Amino acid sequence: MKTDRPDPNLPRGVQAFLFDAAERRRKAEDSVVRRLQEAGLREVILPVLDFADPYAGVTAEGDERVYRFLDRQGNTLSLRADFTPMAARVVAPRLGTLSEPVSLFYRGDVVRDEETGVGRRREFAQVGAERYGDGRPETDGEMLALALSCLGDVPAARLRLTLGWAGLLERLLAAVAPALARGGGSGLAEAAGAARARHVTQLEALLRISGAAEAAAAEVARALLVGFDPDSGLFRPPVLAGAAAELARAVAVARAARPGLPVVVDLADAPQAPYYTGLTFSVDAAGCGGTIAGGGRYDGLLARFGAAAPALGFCIGLEALGAATDAGGEDGFARPLRIAVGKGRLLPQALAALRAGGAAFGEPDGRRLLVASTDGAFELLLLKDDDVPTYVAHGGADLGIVGSDRVAESGEDVTSPVELPFGTCRLSLIGRAGETFRPNGQPVRVGTKYRRLATRYFDERKIAHEIVPLAGSVELAAALKLTDVVVDLIESGSTVAANGLAEIETILPSCATLILGRASLVARRAEIAEFVERLRANVGAGTGKP
Numbered sequence: 001m002k003t004d005r006p007d008p009n010l011p012r013g014v015q016a017f018l019f020d021a022a023e024r025r026r027k028a029e030d031s032v033v034r035r036l037q038e039a040g041l042r043e044v045i046l047p048v049l050d051f052a053d054p055y056a057g058v059t060a061e062g063d064e065r066v067y068r069f070l071d072r073q074g075n076t077l078s079l080r081a082d083f084t085p086m087a088a089r090v091v092a093p094r095l096g097t098l099s100e101p102v103s104l105f106y107r108g109d110v111v112r113d114e115e116t117g118v119g120r121r122r123e124f125a126q127v128g129a130e131r132y133g134d135g136r137p138e139t140d141g142e143m144l145a146l147a148l149s150c151l152g153d154v155p156a157a158r159l160r161l162t163l164g165w166a167g168l169l170e171r172l173l174a175a176v177a178p179a180l181a182r183g184g185g186s187g188l189a190e191a192a193g194a195a196r197a198r199h200v201t202q203l204e205a206l207l208r209i210s211g212a213a214e215a216a217a218a219e220v221a222r223a224l225l226v227g228f229d230p231d232s233g234l235f236r237p238p239v240l241a242g243a244a245a246e247l248a249r250a251v252a253v254a255r256a257a258r259p260g261l262p263v264v265v266d267l268a269d270a271p272q273a274p275y276y277t278g279l280t281f282s283v284d285a286a287g288c289g290g291t292i293a294g295g296g297r298y299d300g301l302l303a304r305f306g307a308a309a310p311a312l313g314f315c316i317g318l319e320a321l322g323a324a325t326d327a328g329g330e331d332g333f334a335r336p337l338r339i340a341v342g343k344g345r346l347l348p349q350a351l352a353a354l355r356a357g358g359a360a361f362g363e364p365d366g367r368r369l370l371v372a373s374t375d376g377a378f379e380l381l382l383l384k385d386d387d388v389p390t391y392v393a394h395g396g397a398d399l400g401i402v403g404s405d406r407v408a409e410s411g412e413d414v415t416s417p418v419e420l421p422f423g424t425c426r427l428s429l430i431g432r433a434g435e436t437f438r439p440n441g442q443p444v445r446v447g448t449k450y451r452r453l454a455t456r457y458f459d460e461r462k463i464a465h466e467i468v469p470l471a472g473s474v475e476l477a478a479a480l481k482l483t484d485v486v487v488d489l490i491e492s493g494s495t496v497a498a499n500g501l502a503e504i505e506t507i508l509p510s511c512a513t514l515i516l517g518r519a520s521l522v523a524r525r526a527e528i529a530e531f532v533e534r535l536r537a538n539v540g541a542g543t544g545k546p
Contacts, residue, residue: 013114013122025125028322029107032127032150036105039146041129044104046086052078058085058304060273065112081112083128083315084275085301091132092306100133100309115411121319128295130313132302137246140279140297140312141253147283147293147314148257153325154285156258159292160522163250163263164270164280165243166296169195172267175237176220177210195268198224198415198516201536225417225521225529227264243278250279264525269518275301281314284522285324292320337378337527340397342385342406346512349422350401353512354380357535389414389515398520398528405489405510409450414515417532420539423512425491427453432478433502437485439463447477448487457487457507475499 010016017025033043052068053076059066060082067079080086083106091102107127114120127150131143151159173191174181180188187210194203204221208214219234228234230251235244247265254263270280271294280296295314302309339359341350351361359378361371371380381397386409388402393412400414405427407414427450431437443464448454451467458465470477474488479499489510490496490503514535521528 011122013120015121015123024322024326025318028153028318028325029125029127031153031325032316032318032321033105033107035150035152036127036129036146039103039149041103041105044087044090044106046080046083046090046106046108048080048108049077050080050086050089052076054089054305055082055085058082058275058301060084060271060275061112065114067111067113079111080108081110082273083108083110083126084130084273084298084313085305087128087130087313088301088311089305091130092302092304092309095132095302095307095309102132103129105129125318126315127318128313128315130311132311133309134312135299135310137249139310140246141250143295143312143314144250144279144281145253145257147281147295147316148254148261150316151283151285151293151321151324154292154321156260157262158286158324158327159258159261160284160286161254161261161263162269162282162284162522163247163254163265164267164282164296165247166270166276166278166280168240168243169267169270171239171243172220172234173207175240176216176234177207177212179210180206195220195224198268198417198521199419200224200417200532201419222529222533224268225532226525227266230265246279250281264522271296273298279312284519285320286327286523288320288324288327290317290320290519292317292324335379336372336376337399337524337531338381338397339378340381340383340388340391340400340402342388342402343382344385346385346401346403346423347382349420350512353401353420353422353535353539354378356538357531359531386410392515392517392520395517395519398517398524399531400515401512402515403489403510404513405450405453405508407513407515408508409452411452414517415521416513416515418514418536420512420514423510425489425510426506427487427508427510428490428506429457429485429487429504430475430478430490430496430501431485431504432481433497433500437504444485445483446485446487447474447483449474450487453508454487475501 055078056063066081068076071077087106105128109123109125111123114122131139170188170192174188180191191203191206194206200221204217207217207220216234230244230248235241251263254261271282275298276296277299278297282291282294285292293314293316297312299310302311339354341347354361360374361380364371364382369382383391385402385406388400389407389410389412391397392400393414403423443466445466445468446454447468447470449470451469454467468483474486475495477483478486478501496503
């Protein structure tokens with residue numbers, strides 16, 4: 001007899017903590033809270049629910065990820081998605097009655113509507129600290145040292161501290177290549193976007209085209225991987241010197257607070273919360289699967305909610321801290337550098353590129369999926385093309401080679417430092433030859449294995465459509481009139497023509513690209529930078545040369 005049972009799964013991205021897991025989280029929370037109390041901070045308890053309007057445009061993760069709903073009186077309310085703006089909203093109107101500076105801490109959960117993906121949570125337990133009314137430059141170092149002390153249960157050698165400065169990347173690019181800032185600043189925006197995406201070859205070319213000295217362009221491009229040196233001559237212009245000096249001071253403070261702590265200045269990895277105005281920092285740990293803590297200075301935020309006052313603070317993720325603490329002294333990055341490659345049409349050329357970059361792999365035997373290089377310094381992970389971005393994004397591999405179309409379709413959080421000179425093709429909208437594509441209001445039937453990109457294409461054009469998912473022989477769907485059109489890759493165009501079809505429009509150009517996951521970059525900068533430089537030098541990467 002069949003009985004209906006409730007779904008055992010909780011909503012995507014949330015989880016319950018039972019027994020040992022609950023104890024681990026409480027242990028991490030108690031450890032942080034104890035250190036904050038010892039430092040003289042007092043606790044505040046903040047609501048989980050508030051009106052939505054006060055937070056428009058200032059939530060760190062963006063307004064589109066805030067859960068909103070209407071109450072019975074018609075008010076638009078939102079769930080707490082970011083502690084920092086809420087703490088500022090609560091305290092700012094009361095600053096006049098408090099003795100400044102004010103130091104406080106809080107704990108609780110935030111919830112955000114994160115995109116679907118492996119390991120992407122929507123509920124996060126945090127402990128955070130804020131300091132208001134203290135504009136002294138040395139306060140930045142004091143709060144940074146406090147944050148690092150709260151992570152004292154994790155060995156310093158397993159932590160990775162990344163320092164940044166809000167807006168300094170754009171100022172540096174404009175100083176190196178002033179032409180970028182002309183014409184409305186579109187060139188500067190393009191260069192900054194390339195830098196944050198770690199497009200090393202693209203950024204170097206943009207800087208040179210815009211008048212940067214060759215040595216300066218090369219130094220900035222390389223710094224996207226190895227980090228920026230605040231003492232470099234790049235930061236001598238007065239518009240940069242003050243921030244660079246503060247970054248150098250923060251490096252010294254961090255190393256004194258936690259001897260043995262690896263520290264890097266990475267302007268391309270500075271947190272993008274809209275309220276930051278100065279020093280920013282984030283801390284990662286091997287084995288925790290993500291950023292463990294982050295914060296910075298935000299001197300303009302309190303004025304939005306009441307009295308203007310300088311402010312800075314940080315937040316610590318309790319699940320990540322618990323995982324990092326449980327990992328003990330293990331080095332999560334002691335293995336060889338692992339490179340994922342798809343087993344499809346790009347494999348022979350990808351292997352040749354890897355060999356040119358110093359990763360000497362033999363020919364795959366068709367059975368083993370994880371192969372060591374001849375010198376043992378690298379591992380080759382052979383996957384389906386569609387899986388390469390996922391493995392790289394979530395730490396299964398450090399680097400990968402795959403078509404840029406697969407990266408875009410995956411939606412995974414990876415960066416692409418180098419475009420490789422092979423695998424050139426294009427993702428296109430394809431229809432039957434001799435027929436004009438004229439949507440008439442009826443949903444267009446679209447056959448494709450690129451569901452994300454096809455949906456985005458038609459949504460942007462506000463064309464009603466129905467996606468027909470296909471795994472192969474996509475062109476036949478249009479040729480046999482199973483669908484109205486298809487979205488697929490075109491290389492030479494011969495297959496399209498042979499099936500009585502014609503290209504309607506190019507959606508996205510594609511080529512082979514080297515991709516990189518953030519966690520691996522944070523942990524293995526020197527190895528990755530060295531490999532990328534060899535690859536660029538020996539393969540003609542990003543130059544269009546074979």
